[in-house]
Amino acid sequence: MKVVDLLIEARWIVPVDPAGVVLENHAVVVDNGRILAVLPQDEAASRFSAKSHKRLEQHVLIPGLVNLHTHAAMSLLRGLADDLPLKEWLQHHIWPAEAEHVSEQFVYDGTLLACAEMLRGGITCFNDMYFFPGAAADAALASGMRAAIGLITVDFPSSYATDADDYLAKGLAIRDQRLEQPLLSFCLAPHAPYTVSDAGFAKVLTLAEQIELPIHLHLHETGQEIEESVQRFGVRPIERIRRLGLLSPALIAVHGVHLEAHEIDLLAQHGCSLAHCPSSNLKLASGIAPISELVAKGINIGLGTDGAASNNRLDLFQEMRLAALLAKQQSGRADALNAHQVLHMATLAGARALGLEAQIGSITPGKAADLCAVALDDLVLAPCYEPVSHLTYAVGREHVSAVWVAGRIRVEDGQLIESNETGLIKLALLWQNKIRP
Missing domain, CATH: 3.20.20.140 (Metal-dependent hydrolases)
Incomplete structure (x- = not known):
């Protein structure tokens, strides 16, 4: 069994390429910042052991x-x-x-x-x-x-x-x-x-x-x-x-x-x-x-x-x-x-x-693991017949629960991991006072 950095299981995965595809109960395998595989969850569990395991039961996972x-x-x-x-x-x-x-x-x-x-x-x-x-x-x-x-x-x-x-x-x-x-x-x-x-x-x-x-x-x-x-x-x-x-x-x-x-x-x-x-x-x-x-x-x-x-x-x-x-x-x-x-x-x-289509933009093996998880378990999103329709017409950015860049988590449970949000607000207020005293 191959040991990898991260295994993400999601209710839905929309890889974007190929077009129009929605995968149900699949997993994305990430190692060294890149997508190693996209496959059914049972198969992923049998083939890979992950240092970090993320389960997204009522989420849709899309490219960043x-x-x-x-x-x-x-x-x-x-x-x-x-x-x-x-x-x-x-x-x-x-x-x-x-x-x-x-x-x-x-x-x-x-x-x-x-x-x-x-x-x-x-x-x-x-x-x-x-x-x-x-x-x-x-x-x-x-x-x-x-x-x-x-x-x-x-x-x-x-x-x-x-x-x-x-x-x-x-x-x-x-x-x-x-x-x-x-x-x-x-x-x-x-x-x-x-x-x-x-x-x-x-x-x-x-x-x-x-x-x-x-x-x-x-x-x-x-x-x-x-x-x-x-x-x-x-x-x-x-x-x-x-x-x-x-x-x-x-x-x-x-x-x-x-x-x-x-x-x-x-x-x-x-x-x-x-x-x-x-x-x-x-x-x-x-x-x-x-x-x-x-x-x-x-x-x-x-x-x-x-x-x-x-x-x-x-x-x-x-x-x-x-x-x-x-x-x-x-x-x-x-x-x-x-x-x-x-x-x-x-x-x-x-x-x-941007000339980056070989690196990002879809959930494709070999590409960087730039990923976005969107929670669809909110009252205002119920029911969900078609997750991609929800992404376009119903979801707001407040429903983003997790974000990875090159396999490294940057947002978890809707919160920034490494940024000081209070400090950023204070910084913005300092500039506001300079620009319009």
């Missing part, structure tokens, strides 16, 4: 969720200047607050707070875009969380860097210093077409091709963004970046709210991925992304929360439910986006966009 777009440190700006149009919100409130307060310590503390929130909600990996990415990487590692760290590029100076060359040089140095960290990966993160010049994009593209990194970019978020691009460059943003050569399987286009049919075709033809952030899009009145049309074209779509300043939750269960409901309303078809498809978006699709 992948938050494909966020600005984690902006958790410290949660609720600042709500209910304003995007441009006013950014230019008169968020950007001035950032100019005054953003520092390495701000990013480290804000990312710690975000990681705690995300882990408690079943998110095991996040794709970040913000200043001082080294501080974000260190906070993710301190939290024991997997992160794709965006090496941000903009054309304007900040407390972090002076110009596009400086942003890229500092970002590459951060990557080089942390290449051996197994929980970290990296993206090039030019902020948006309206904050990056053609020359800046050219440098990003050259680097992306040289070191094979994804490109994480806001694209077609608002109608105003498109109008300004037509005035400045004579074309819509997606056409501009097409001419610059950025449309490729490496591109993670964030938002994609205002897309015409031929632009959807372009994304499909070039194998681009899209990060869909429904709550943020609605809260900022940016619009509703044409998800049913994007799905019909076979575009890889993951889910993101955006930052807590514009959502105000880092909650992928909420994004799953909203994505499904909006797709139904927009298309006029109740079957436009089913529960299994939405769970795929929140897991394997996000992993694929």
